[in-house]
Amino acid sequence: xxxxxxxxxxxxxxxxxxxTLETVENGYLVVLEGxxxxxxxxxxxxxRALPLEDWTGRLVxxxxxxxxxxxxxxxFRGLGMDLELLDWLEARVFPEEAxxxxxxxxxxxxxxxxxxxxxxxxxxxxxFATAHTGATELLMDLLEDTGLVTMVGRVNxxxxxxxxxxxxSAKASAEETVRxxxxxxxxxxxxxxxxxxxxxxxxxxxxxxxxxxIQRRYGxxxxxxxxxxxxxxxxxxxxxxxxxxxxxxxxxxxxxxGDVRTIMAHCVLSSDEEISLIRDRGVYIAHCPQSNANLxxxxxxVRRYLDADLNLGLGSDVAGGSSLSILRAMADAVxxxxxxxxxxxxxxxxLTVPEAFWLATAGGGSFFGPVGSFAPGYEVDAVVLDDSRxxxxxxxxxxxxxxxxxxxxxxxxxxxxxxxxxxxx
Amino acid sequence: xxxxxxxxxxxxxxxxxxxTLETVENGYLVVLEGxxxxxxxxxxxxxRALPLEDWTGRLVxxxxxxxxxxxxxxxFRGLGMDLELLDWLEARVFPEEAxxxxxxxxxxxxxxxxxxxxxxxxxxxxxFATAHTGATELLMDLLEDTGLVTMVGRVNxxxxxxxxxxxxSAKASAEETVRxxxxxxxxxxxxxxxxxxxxxxxxxxxxxxxxxxIQRRYGxxxxxxxxxxxxxxxxxxxxxxxxxxxxxxxxxxxxxxGDVRTIMAHCVLSSDEEISLIRDRGVYIAHCPQSNANLxxxxxxVRRYLDADLNLGLGSDVAGGSSLSILRAMADAVxxxxxxxxxxxxxxxxLTVPEAFWLATAGGGSFFGPVGSFAPGYEVDAVVLDDSRxxxxxxxxxxxxxxxxxxxxxxxxxxxxxxxxxxxx
Numbered sequence: 001x002x003x004x005x006x007x008x009x010x011x012x013x014x015x016x017x018x019x020t021l022e023t024v025e026n027g028y029l030v031v032l033e034g035x036x037x038x039x040x041x042x043x044x045x046x047x048r049a050l051p052l053e054d055w056t057g058r059l060v061x062x063x064x065x066x067x068x069x070x071x072x073x074x075x076f077r078g079l080g081m082d083l084e085l086l087d088w089l090e091a092r093v094f095p096e097e098a099x100x101x102x103x104x105x106x107x108x109x110x111x112x113x114x115x116x117x118x119x120x121x122x123x124x125x126x127x128f129a130t131a132h133t134g135a136t137e138l139l140m141d142l143l144e145d146t147g148l149v150t151m152v153g154r155v156n157x158x159x160x161x162x163x164x165x166x167x168x169s170a171k172a173s174a175e176e177t178v179r180x181x182x183x184x185x186x187x188x189x190x191x192x193x194x195x196x197x198x199x200x201x202x203x204x205x206x207x208x209x210x211x212x213x214i215q216r217r218y219g220x221x222x223x224x225x226x227x228x229x230x231x232x233x234x235x236x237x238x239x240x241x242x243x244x245x246x247x248x249x250x251x252x253x254x255x256x257x258g259d260v261r262t263i264m265a266h267c268v269l270s271s272d273e274e275i276s277l278i279r280d281r282g283v284y285i286a287h288c289p290q291s292n293a294n295l296x297x298x299x300x301x302v303r304r305y306l307d308a309d310l311n312l313g314l315g316s317d318v319a320g321g322s323s324l325s326i327l328r329a330m331a332d333a334v335x336x337x338x339x340x341x342x343x344x345x346x347x348x349x350x351l352t353v354p355e356a357f358w359l360a361t362a363g364g365g366s367f368f369g370p371v372g373s374f375a376p377g378y379e380v381d382a383v384v385l386d387d388s389r390x391x392x393x394x395x396x397x398x399x400x401x402x403x404x405x406x407x408x409x410x411x412x413x414x415x416x417x418x419x420x421x422x423x424x425x
Numbered sequence: 426x427x428x429x430x431x432x433x434x435x436x437x438x439x440x441x442x443x444x445t446l447e448t449v450e451n452g453y454l455v456v457l458e459g460x461x462x463x464x465x466x467x468x469x470x471x472x473r474a475l476p477l478e479d480w481t482g483r484l485v486x487x488x489x490x491x492x493x494x495x496x497x498x499x500x501f502r503g504l505g506m507d508l509e510l511l512d513w514l515e516a517r518v519f520p521e522e523a524x525x526x527x528x529x530x531x532x533x534x535x536x537x538x539x540x541x542x543x544x545x546x547x548x549x550x551x552x553f554a555t556a557h558t559g560a561t562e563l564l565m566d567l568l569e570d571t572g573l574v575t576m577v578g579r580v581n582x583x584x585x586x587x588x589x590x591x592x593x594s595a596k597a598s599a600e601e602t603v604r605x606x607x608x609x610x611x612x613x614x615x616x617x618x619x620x621x622x623x624x625x626x627x628x629x630x631x632x633x634x635x636x637x638x639i640q641r642r643y644g645x646x647x648x649x650x651x652x653x654x655x656x657x658x659x660x661x662x663x664x665x666x667x668x669x670x671x672x673x674x675x676x677x678x679x680x681x682x683g684d685v686r687t688i689m690a691h692c693v694l695s696s697d698e699e700i701s702l703i704r705d706r707g708v709y710i711a712h713c714p715q716s717n718a719n720l721x722x723x724x725x726x727v728r729r730y731l732d733a734d735l736n737l738g739l740g741s742d743v744a745g746g747s748s749l750s751i752l753r754a755m756a757d758a759v760x761x762x763x764x765x766x767x768x769x770x771x772x773x774x775x776l777t778v779p780e781a782f783w784l785a786t787a788g789g790g791s792f793f794g795p796v797g798s799f800a801p802g803y804e805v806d807a808v809v810l811d812d813s814r815x816x817x818x819x820x821x822x823x824x825x826x827x828x829x830x831x832x833x834x835x836x837x838x839x840x841x842x843x844x845x846x847x848x849x850x
Contacts, residue, residue, distance in 0.1 A: 075817045078829035082777060108818040116816075296763040296775060322756075322832040331747075338721040339761070343768040350721060352507060391541075392500045393533040404503035407747040410835065 004034040004421035007047055008382060010055035011398045012039055014062050014374040015358040018306060023398040026056060031380045034421030038376045055384045055416065059401055061357075062372045063123025063381030063419060064326035065364030068223070068265040068286035068315025070128040071139055071152075072097050072106075074113040078322040081294040085229040088295060088320075090162075097130045097155075098164035106135035110142050118146040120411035122326050123381035123419045124368050126223050126263055126286070126315075127152045128196055131167055133180045140184060144191040147424040149368060149381075153196025153223055154180045158207045174210035181218055190419075193218075199225040200236045200249050208253035215260060221367075222255060223286075226264035226274075229297045233269055247274040247283075257281030261367060265315055268292055268300045275308065284311040284367055287359065289332040291320030299340035302333065303348040306355060313364020314356075330356040330406045353403045384416035385409055429459040429846035432472055433807060435480035436823045437464055439487050439799040440783040443731060448823040451481060456805045459846030463801045480809045480841065484826055486782075487797045488548025488806030488844060489751035490789030493648070493690040493711035493740025495553040496564055496577075497522050497531075499538040503747040506719040510654040513720060513745075515587075522555045522580075523589035531560035535567050543571040545836035547751050548806035548844045549793050550575045551648050551688055551711070551740075553621055556582055556592055558605045565609060569616040572849040574793060574806075578621025578648055579605045583632045599635035606643055615844075618643075624650040625661045625674050633678035640685060646792075647680060648711075651689035651699075654722045658694055672699040672708075682706030686792060690740055693717055693725045700733065709736040709792055712784065714757040716745030724765035727758065728773040731780060738789020739781075755781035755831045778828045809841035810834055 012027040022039075030037040030047050037047075073093060080092045100106045117125065127143070127150055129136035136154040143150045154177060158167045167173040181193055195215050197203045203211075215222060227233055227246045236246045243249035247270070250256040258281045265286040270278065278285065287300050305312050314329040315321075321329070330353070337351040351359075365372020371379050387405050396404070405413075417424045437452040447464075455462040455472050462472070498518060505517045525531045542550065552568070552575055554561035561579040568575045579602060583592045592598040606618055620640050622628045628636075640647060652658055652671045661671045668674040672695070675681040683706045690711040695703065703710065712725050730737050739754040740746075746754070755778070762776040776784075790797020796804050812830050821829070830838075842849045 075819050077817075078815075078832035079821075079825055080828075082775075105818060112816045112818070290760070293760040293764050296767045298767045299764065322829075335715070335718040336764070339718050339724065339764050340768070342721045342723045343765070350507075390503075391537045392502075393530060393537070394500050396504075400504055403505075404747075407503035412837070 005032050006051040006053055007031070007043060008053045008055065008060060010058045010060035010384060011401070012060050012374060013398060013402045015354065015362045018355055018358045018363065021354040021357060021399055021402070023402070025398055029060070029374050029380065029382070031421050034379055036374050036376050036378045036380050039374050058415065059385040059387060059398070059405060061383050061385065061402070062361040062365065062374060063383050063417070064121045064360045065313055065367065065372060066122045066125040066316050066326050067263055067284065067313040067364045067367060068288055069125055069318050069324070071110060071113045072100050072130050073319035074116070074324070075109045077319045077324070081320070081322070083295070084231065085295050085297060086231050086235070094162050094165050098162070100130040100132045100135040103134055103138060106132070106138050110135070110139045114139070114142040114146050116324055117148060118424065119414070120325055121383045121414050122324070123148055123383070123417065124365060124371060125150045126194060126367070128223070129154055131155045131157055131165060133176055133183070136180060137184060140188060140191045144188045147190065147419050147422065149190045149419060151192050151194035151221060151223070153194045155196050155198050156207060156211060157198045157202035159204050160201050170204050170207035170210055173207050174214060177211070177214055193220060195220045195222040197224050197255070199232070200246070201232065201239060208255060212254040215255065219260065221261040223263040224250065224265070226250070226267055227269040228266035228292070229295070230269065245271050245274045247277050251277060251281070257283035263367065265317060266292065266297070266300065267305070268298045275304070279308055279310055282311055284313060286313055286315035287333060288315040288317035288321060289336040290323060290329060291317035293332070293336060294322065295320050299336045299344070301340065301345065301348055302337055302351055311366070312359060313367065314359045325411055326360050327406060327409055330360050333359060353406055356406065357402070380418060380421045382418040383414055386413050386415045389413065430457050431476040431478055432456070432468060433478045433480065433485060435483045435485035435809060436826070437485050437799060438823060438827045440779065440787045443780060443783045443788065446779040446782060446824055446827070448827070450823055454485070454799050454805070454807070456846050459804055461799050461801050461803045461805050464799050483840070484810040484812060484823070484830060486808050486810065486827070487786040487790065487799060488808050488842070489546045489785045490738055490792065490797060491547045491550040491741050491751050492688055492709065492738040492789045492792060493713055494550055494743050494749070496535060496538045497525050497555050498744035499541070499749070500534045502744045502749070506745070506747070508720070509656065510720050510722060511656050511660070519587050519590050523587070525555040525557045525560040528559055528563060531557070531563050535560070535564045539564070539567040539571050541749055543573060543849065544839070545750055546808045546839050547749070548573055548808070548842065549790060549796060551619060551792070552577045553648070554579055556580045556590060558601055558608070561605060562609060565613060565616045569613045572615065572844050572847065574615045574844060576617050576619035576646060576648070578619045580621050580623050581632060581636060582623045582627035584629050585626050595629050595632035595635055598632050599639060602636070602639055618645060620645040620647040622649050622680070624657070625671070626657065626664060633680060637679040640680065644685065646686040648688040649675065649690070651675070651692055652694040653691035653717070654720070655694065670696050670699045672702050676702060676706070682708035688792065690742060691717065691722070691725065692730070693723045700729070704733055704735055707736055709738060711738060711740035712758060713740040713742035713746060714761040715748060715754060716742035718757070718761060719747065720745050724761045724769070726765065726770065726773055727762055727776055736791070737784060738792065739784045750836055751785045752831060752834055755785050758784060778831055781831065782827070805843060805846045807843040808839055811838050811840045814838065
């Protein structure tokens, strides 16, 4: 474990809490066996013999967490976003995802996705694959090789989609899921399976019951979609007439948080009752502002979720979102919250940059444990940013450099990356 | 003029009209003395002896026009956008602009601005400077050296701003404007003065009258701000109680289009009457979606302006906008129009990518004459984009590559740039 024990020097920025950014100029982050032993203005005597990674003058931030991203959609990022959700799934997503039956295609496409994810500022991600076991395992192999820590889901879908992508039955879908779990059990250090029913419209009642059974047996976390779009919400109500609201449909199958970690992406249209259940069950919301703009879904009331102390992070939602960058997702979250405030609800104050930064780091990171901060005890995922490209005659504080960076830095400005205390490249 | 006569080969994209994108794979754009002689799938015999600039496989698009940008605000781009317009002007803008009294500071700051503008995809820009004649002339020198074609405004402001930036009187403001015009008359080939009253709240009635007089004498185009923010609009009504609406205040001084080219930035809140006057007077609207989000101003109803065939283009509005990229402004225009459709007015269909592309090219470019297209007779500003960084297993059409590029390409992906038929670097 010696390689996980060192001192990282630089202009350190991390969240103290959802509203407060902590910055230490020329500070020292002491990493012992991959975890933070604290941040210091002056390096204590006892740590002076440790190897020093010297990034003086560079911004050093916690690695970013992408709570919601579709790997097979990366191939068509930035394309065809002129439809709303349900039409977009039919016209763009399902035809593309059907291609992942072909392992050669999957290898090419997932190789690009994994390479770009490795290069950028993200160190943790929750990833949707497709309903193809082979391609999903291939994606897990590729992600394991990046050094990133990820959860990957083989997608379940047995209704309301074209034959090319629909699983033949609930039973077959469940059995294939078990085969996938058995195949990959113990195979990876950093890549874990996550149960992934696509969303209620794609999953029959029988399938949901079978997945709940699998979840109990394997103790798996779960990811899915919730209350993204009006048409989707109305459809769920038709499909599950007994449910009181969309989230209640998941809950009725025992698949809505509680003992197991659960992420629901979007929550643009969640009702008071749904929000209340999200809080009670500790469900994570993956806020995906760019996707919600691109597919004209709207803007999730993030201020409300923050004020209610919900579990909350950011998602790129590629390819509803066109960019894989969680730096960009922070800026989008702030900008969209301002438009939501202006156009929809002036009781919900816009997000601040420190709040968006918290969402992208400690907020989403906590899904993976003590991740997303440099406070003592946290696993050290860290990203070194070179902002010297952004020239200005002004003298900026570290907080200002971070604020500007949220709007203007790009993945190419990441010059070094550590995951769980290890250099990733 | 031989250097302005050549053939440009590549994957050509340009707007045929506001709704239609024209693409020619491996096409030939023939440039004669800086102007397009047409786009051809096969190069006609008569042009085969001309020098060939071979960009086979690269996207070649018209240079982009930034109809609204504040050069002195570039220093604090990406910072301090947590206020609405009027508070932001007081807290962030005026203190920074006051520094341009110091020519050394201005040289440093404007050098950075001009360098970055030269590097990116913009070939034409309408630029606000400050109320300082010396610094404005310095900016014009620097912009002339970039090879870009720009209009630059020494800003007039004689009321409602701190002493550090306020001109001592209407008379002094007008006299200094004339001195600036005389100083720079005939000095530049590509850099022209544009009359720039900051906005109604900053300009006394007497100043506006004097500027109208100067405009008549010098035949100058004009740029200013219009109906950006609620507080601003209410203030204008107080300041000009006889005006029927904000634009009418400009019109009452004879400073609202008609015979002279005029740009008004924003028009987020324009009333029916105002829109009608904008159309009658041929005023250009500079649509600045990112700034309007950052300062929580809202979203301009661009669909309405397009349908009414108004003169219309895009502005970065740095530093209300954080990015100088007009590629980014296109994506922002589409995304904001979707949120506006969803949250405010479902009678206004979201913009399409071809429409946003037209805004950024031929729409805004027309302020400079026949600019922003490759159709015969247009001045050839052209930008070569390398999109090979965006890897995908899909075979994409040129239109798809452009669409994806609008969302994902950055200034660094510009690999060659021509202005008025001359290589700029």
